[in-house]
Amino acid sequence: MFLITIHFKNQLKKVFIICGPTAVGKTAVAIQVAQRLGTAVISADSRQCYREMSIGTAKPSAEELNTVKHYFIDEFPVTADLSAADYETQALHYLDGIFAAHDTAVVCGGTGLYIKALCEGLDAMPAVDSVIAAGVEKGYDQGGLLWLQECVQKEDPEFYEQGEIQNPARMLRALSFIRSTGKSIVQFRSGNKKQRDFQIIKVGLQLPREQLYGRINKRVEQMMAAGLQAEVEGLYPYRVNKNLQTVGYTELFDFIEGKYTLAGAVEKIKQHTRNYAKRQMTWFSKDKEIMWFRADEEDLVKKILA
Helix, strand or coil: CCCCCCCCCCCCCCEEEECCCCCCCCHHHHHHHHHHHHEEECCCCCCECCCCCHHCCCCHHHHHHHHHCCCCCCCCCCCCCCCHHHHHHHHHHHHHHHHHHCEEEECCCCCCHHHHHHHHHCCCCCCCCCHHHHHHHHHHHHHHHHHHHHHHHHHHHHHHCCCCCCHHHHHHHHHCCCHCCCHHHHHHCCCCCCCCEEEEEEEEEEECHHHHHHHHHHHHHHHHHHHHHHHHHHHHCCCHHHHHCCCCCCHHHHHHHHCCCCHHHHHHHHHHHHHHHHHHHHHHHHCCEEEEEECCCCCCCHHHHH
């Protein structure tokens, strides 16, 4: 098991990071780990923190939230403008509180940049235009990896030459960044990791692709049955907000505007969620500190804590 072990102020304090693609089963495992340790869970999901976005973000259920204390869930209005740097500050604040009473904490989520921010810190960078970022995401969904590679090669050759052309998440960020700022993201990277005063144990959950995709499709159907359409209709006046330019919401906004049938929108949600899961795995697979487990293997929590 890999540990980040840089200048601990207290060797007893540990953070278990439970990460992986959407719908793999992170929430249930994180809660079980937290129960076993007698501690709390900090979400590392960039959407579950917004109060108005519940069904489409697959938030933990009320029962799950009551099982162990959760942080960064339902804490902000959908109009709040939060960044990964904001998450870093917020998550470290949560950890200070948790560590005042416990020796361990659990972080659970699939937003790779948030996890990176917590574990390593982030370089200060100009903001990316949310509309531009949404357009880049849409272009990638339609044109695929080849389209993305060609755009990055043409618009940000400095980034392209660094060889990250097989990492869609990195290229999406780079293309959005240069289109927003006119400068390559490479120019703002220091490569310096911030020192943390706690151990970080990274646990990744995975499933065979077909099994994961089946879970994604089923989850989307469950979301629709739970009232996702009504949730999105209630948020339609805020549709241009960057927080709502995300899978599960944009497709139903398009349905409301007559661009898709309802059935077509649901199929798009499934497709785009599968695309997103693939990008998540590409991101996390680059992190050599993650110890991977099958999400459905026996005695999983025991193995994580061994």
